[in-house]
Amino acid sequence: MTDQAYNFAYLDEQTKRMIRRAILKAVAVPGYQVPFASREMPMPYGWGTGGVQVTAACLVPEDVLKVIDQGADDTTNAVSIRKFFRRVSGVAVTEATTEATVIQTRHRIPETPLHAGQILVYQVPIPEPLRFLEPRETETRKMHALEEYGLMQVKLYEDIARHGTIATSYAYPVAVEGRYVMDPSPIPKFDNPKLSDSPALQLFGAGRESRIYALPPHTQVVSLDFDDHPFQPTKAAHDCDLCGAATSYLDEVITDDAGGRMFVCSDTDFCGGRRAVGHTGRLGTREAPNPTRGEGASPPPRGEGPGVGGHAGQRAEVVK
Amino acid sequence: MYVAVKGGERAIDNAHAFLAEERRGDPAVPELSVAQIREQMRLAVNRVMAEGSLYDPDLAALAIKQARGDLIEAVFLIRAYRTTLPRHGLSQPVDTAAMAVTRRVSATFKDAPGGQVLGPTFDYTHRLLDFALMAGGPDAPLPADAGTMPPVPHGGKEAPPSPLVGEGWGGGAPRMPHVTGFLNREGLIEPAPAGDDTPPDLTRSPMELPASRALRLQALARGDEGFLLSLAYSTQRGYGRTHAFVGELRIGMVEVEMDIPELGFAVPIGEIELTECETVNQFKGSRTEPPQFTRGYGLTFGQTERKALAMSLVDRALRWKELGEDFTGAPAQDEEFVLMHADNVQATGFLEHIKLPHYVDFQSETELIRRLRAEVLAQREAAE
Amino acid sequence: MTGPLLSVRGLTRTYGARIGCADVSFDLYPGEVLGIVGESGSGKSTLLSCLAGHQRPDAGAVLFRTAAGLTDTVTMAEPDRRRLARTDWAFVHQNPRDGLRMGVSAGGNVGERLMATGARHYGAIRDRATDWMGRVEIAADRIDDRPSAFSGGMQQRLQIARNLVTGPRLVFMDEPTGGLDVSVQARLLDLIRGLVRDLGLSVIIVTHDLAVVRLLAHRLMVMKSGRVVEAGLTDQVLDDPQHAYTQLLVSSILQV
Numbered sequence: 001m002t003d004q005a006y007n008f009a010y011l012d013e014q015t016k017r018m019i020r021r022a023i024l025k026a027v028a029v030p031g032y033q034v035p036f037a038s039r040e041m042p043m044p045y046g047w048g049t050g051g052v053q054v055t056a057a058c059l060v061p062e063d064v065l066k067v068i069d070q071g072a073d074d075t076t077n078a079v080s081i082r083k084f085f086r087r088v089s090g091v092a093v094t095e096a097t098t099e100a101t102v103i104q105t106r107h108r109i110p111e112t113p114l115h116a117g118q119i120l121v122y123q124v125p126i127p128e129p130l131r132f133l134e135p136r137e138t139e140t141r142k143m144h145a146l147e148e149y150g151l152m153q154v155k156l157y158e159d160i161a162r163h164g165t166i167a168t169s170y171a172y173p174v175a176v177e178g179r180y181v182m183d184p185s186p187i188p189k190f191d192n193p194k195l196s197d198s199p200a201l202q203l204f205g206a207g208r209e210s211r212i213y214a215l216p217p218h219t220q221v222v223s224l225d226f227d228d229h230p231f232q233p234t235k236a237a238h239d240c241d242l243c244g245a246a247t248s249y250l251d252e253v254i255t256d257d258a259g260g261r262m263f264v265c266s267d268t269d270f271c272g273g274r275r276a277v278g279h280t281g282r283l284g285t286r287e288a289p290n291p292t293r294g295e296g297a298s299p300p301p302r303g304e305g306p307g308v309g310g311h312a313g314q315r316a317e318v319v320k
Numbered sequence: 321m322y323v324a325v326k327g328g329e330r331a332i333d334n335a336h337a338f339l340a341e342e343r344r345g346d347p348a349v350p351e352l353s354v355a356q357i358r359e360q361m362r363l364a365v366n367r368v369m370a371e372g373s374l375y376d377p378d379l380a381a382l383a384i385k386q387a388r389g390d391l392i393e394a395v396f397l398i399r400a401y402r403t404t405l406p407r408h409g410l411s412q413p414v415d416t417a418a419m420a421v422t423r424r425v426s427a428t429f430k431d432a433p434g435g436q437v438l439g440p441t442f443d444y445t446h447r448l449l450d451f452a453l454m455a456g457g458p459d460a461p462l463p464a465d466a467g468t469m470p471p472v473p474h475g476g477k478e479a480p481p482s483p484l485v486g487e488g489w490g491g492g493a494p495r496m497p498h499v500t501g502f503l504n505r506e507g508l509i510e511p512a513p514a515g516d517d518t519p520p521d522l523t524r525s526p527m528e529l530p531a532s533r534a535l536r537l538q539a540l541a542r543g544d545e546g547f548l549l550s551l552a553y554s555t556q557r558g559y560g561r562t563h564a565f566v567g568e569l570r571i572g573m574v575e576v577e578m579d580i581p582e583l584g585f586a587v588p589i590g591e592i593e594l595t596e597c598e599t600v601n602q603f604k605g606s607r608t609e610p611p612q613f614t615r616g617y618g619l620t621f622g623q624t625e626r627k628a629l630a631m632s633l634v635d636r637a638l639r640w641k642e643l644g645e646d647f648t649g650a651p652a653q654d655e656e657f658v659l660m661h662a663d664n665v666q667a668t669g670f671l672e673h674i675k676l677p678h679y680v681d682f683q684s685e686t687e688l689i690r691r692l693r694a695e696v697l698a699q700r701e702a703a704e
Numbered sequence: 705m706t707g708p709l710l711s712v713r714g715l716t717r718t719y720g721a722r723i724g725c726a727d728v729s730f731d732l733y734p735g736e737v738l739g740i741v742g743e744s745g746s747g748k749s750t751l752l753s754c755l756a757g758h759q760r761p762d763a764g765a766v767l768f769r770t771a772a773g774l775t776d777t778v779t780m781a782e783p784d785r786r787r788l789a790r791t792d793w794a795f796v797h798q799n800p801r802d803g804l805r806m807g808v809s810a811g812g813n814v815g816e817r818l819m820a821t822g823a824r825h826y827g828a829i830r831d832r833a834t835d836w837m838g839r840v841e842i843a844a845d846r847i848d849d850r851p852s853a854f855s856g857g858m859q860q861r862l863q864i865a866r867n868l869v870t871g872p873r874l875v876f877m878d879e880p881t882g883g884l885d886v887s888v889q890a891r892l893l894d895l896i897r898g899l900v901r902d903l904g905l906s907v908i909i910v911t912h913d914l915a916v917v918r919l920l921a922h923r924l925m926v927m928k929s930g931r932v933v934e935a936g937l938t939d940q941v942l943d944d945p946q947h948a949y950t951q952l953l954v955s956s957i958l959q960v
Binding site: 006012035036037038039040041042044045046047049069070071074075076077078079080083106107108125136137138163164165167169170171186187188189190208210234235236249250251252266 | 327328329331332402523525666669670672676679688
């Protein structure tokens with residue numbers, strides 16, 4: 001049921017056309033930040049207005065939309081944005097990565113590989129990878145135009161000189177098709193390899209800074225490094241305590257006062273999917289239904305083990 | 321056992337319900353009406369219109385009510401609404417010389433045609449809390465000194481003639497030419513730049529730096545009053561000093577006219593209240609070029625003096641390059657710094673976004689720090 | 705290589721009615737050091753600024769021998785000029801703080817031009833930086849220190865290393881010894897002289913100090929009020945000045 005007072009997907013057609021033109025320019029020059037006339041949206045700048053505008057410009061009534069934040073469909077901002085689009089466009093929504101045609105994300109790339117025809121829309125706070133080295137926009141624009149990225153490499157050098165390793169763990173800068181240096185949004189560097197040669201179209205929207213950039217399908221994206229200090233997509237050295245996945249990015253959850261902790265997949269759809277087909281982790285059990293898919297969770301599983309502390313059998317209500 | 325549950329949606333709904341309760345406050349207290357806000361919190365309404373870039377006192381008052389008095393939140397509501405409105409076209413530039421003036425002061429001359437009109441100002445009040453106002457309410461008697469302040473005129477209301485001007489202004493427009501016009505006639509002040517170009521629209525195209533003066537003024541008009549106030553203050557204290565004199569500060573109603581293509585001429589579509597400030601600043605010139613005073617300009621919706629004054633000072637500070645002055649490193653002179661940080665809706669959005677979950681990135685940082693610490697500690701142990 | 709490395713024709717820069725530099729022409733050959741002397745206000749800094757592409761002259765050409773032959777750098781596209789400034793050219797500022805990144809370590813400063821031109825091996829960059837620091841007589845263990853921790857003389861030497869690491873053919877120097885103690889100056893001049901000789905650099909050095917040009921420059925141009933009043937071999941000009949102003953300059957030096 002759409003809100004009749006607004007155009008489909010909230011933005012008027014002129015605005016959508018303007019945004020699409022910017023998207024086309026961005027796709028034509030991968031990694032280059034295209035300025036666009038960002039509109040005032042009903043949610044604050046800094047809370048995803050760029051992503052929302054890009055999604056709104058792309059949506060057609062037949063689309064199936066997934067919205068995630070920190071990898072989860074359930075975090076408050078993802079819920080809020082998903083609700084917004086349901087209200088102003090009436091498109092179907094899903095939590096299943098494989099079923100979605102458009103995925104709007106904040107800070108993560110889904111673990112499930114994307115396929116051709118999907119669009120991944122990233123929310124970007126600061127689009128300029130050089131911003132913290134050079135605060136002036138007039139200067140960074142020139143640096144991109146003239147391919148003057150020495151300063152970026154110097155920063156990485158300084159990290160190694162001081163810490164022994166590159167000290168950037170998220171929003172890790174990348175070189176696109178050997179030309180533009182790009183900020184992939186604050187995804188953990190663990191996700192960087194997924195940027196490259198993806199069958200999906202990846203769009204990046206920065207509302208407050210008024211920039212759109214893009215990675216067309218199958219674009220070569222390389223994380224900046226040194227030959228003798230190569231890029232490492234690291235994550236916590238654990239498996240998911242619920243589904244046992246060894247290769248997915250994990251959230252660390254503190255479970256008791258003593259600092260006991262557990263690790264669970266940040267990608268809730270991925271984790272739930274694995275558990276639905278029987279995978280378990282250290283603290284998951286076969287009988288446990290997947291509480292993140294659908295309503296009406298059954299009684300909690302009685303998991304025990306180190307790190308759970310005295311709360312075995314108790315359901316922790318986490319209202320994010 | 322930790323189980324992540326679906327709570328986000330319910331949490332949000334409950335939060336909104338709680339918010340609505342808080343907005344209403346104590347139900348025993350009469351509910352505030354939009355009209356009350358519009359009439360009695362007029363300066364708040366003016367600020368919201370100015371920074372929201374939308375002249376509609378009722379909507380601004382509604383926004384203030386909905387925002388529980390948080391003016392930046394109210395500005396946000398107005399801006400979000402404005403974005404959805406269809407554009408019919410551009411008005412003619414308003415003629416502030418024909419303003420029906422409520423208040424007009426000039427610091428540069430003791431008197432000038434049209435006179436010094438104090439109007440409704442706090443300027444000479446003594447800042448003593450007036451407890452008589454606590455008694456005010458729908459049926460409360462007026463306090464003893466009511467009626468000494470002239471009522472504020474709002475389109476259509478009758479108003480008394482100004483005590484300092486010979487002719488009243490209830491009838492025709494008063495003869496009140498701009499003071500800067502007199503300076504201009506003598507060649508003492510740089511001429512106001514004239515141009516017929518359509519100014520760029522900040523809400524329709526991204527800000528480009530370096531910015532033209534028109535674009536700068538637009539950004540400043542929408543900019544946060546507090547931010548501009550501090551910047552203006554800093555110029556007065558030496559961070560890019562411009563020696564500002566208030567040549568003209570006028571507040572009143574102006575007519576807005578719009579060209580109707582089908583008719584072939586412009587028609588008035590309404591009246592709005594504006595505050596206009598022209599400052600006369602540090603002169604430039606040399607031994608070979610006759611010196612002239614320079615200008616600063618501020619224009620805002622409603623009676624928003626502080627904003628218009630601040631805008632003039634910051635406008636002038638930002639003009640250092642075109643006037644051939646030195647860049648002293650003052651923040652108010654730094655165009656990119658000023659324009660990029662003046663918009664309070666953008667600013668608060670980004671500031672407050674740090675409340676959103678950032679635990680994925682925090683996790684990355686934590687892993688990095690753990691690794692680095694482990695290396696350092698291992699090295700230390702090896703050394704011992 | 706035949707022909708001059710740099711050929712300047714009719715270079716002029718004015719500020720309204722005031723002359724910055726007027727109608728300056730000269731050729732510079734590979735391995736040559738040209739000194740430009742004059743007092744404050746003579747126009748020598750303006751000239752250097754225009755030559756190095758920091759300012760745009762009002763008239764004239766600055767022809768530099770690139771792989772494509774003599775090319776006018778004044779009319780060159782900005783990206784090309786900036787690339788030139790990072791590779792084939794170098795500029796040593798009077799104040800080392802203007803020519804260094806104070807917030808970056810010494811190693812980072814020296815390595816930047818290498819990284820800007822594609823160097824991607826941390827160890828190799830560090831080795832090159834260490835090597836160059838040695839050549840300018842800065843201890844290798846200071847490679848991770850910030851320039852703010854260095855003395856003025858050390859900062860200046862670091863600036864030289866930072867500039868020379870990519871093997872530029874032409875170096876512009878603006879009063880490189882200004883503000884330094886006499887003994888520090890002497891050491892720096894010695895260093896520069898050695899580098900110029902060893903690397904076959906061409907240098908244009910602006911200074912008001914005749915002792916500097918005596919030591920470093922093969923040829924000399926004397927400037928007054930924006931114009932070149934005398935030019936020739938250094939020793940000839942200093943020992944047998946022809947122009948009245950040059951005579952005044954030379955005779956004003958205190959003989960210690």
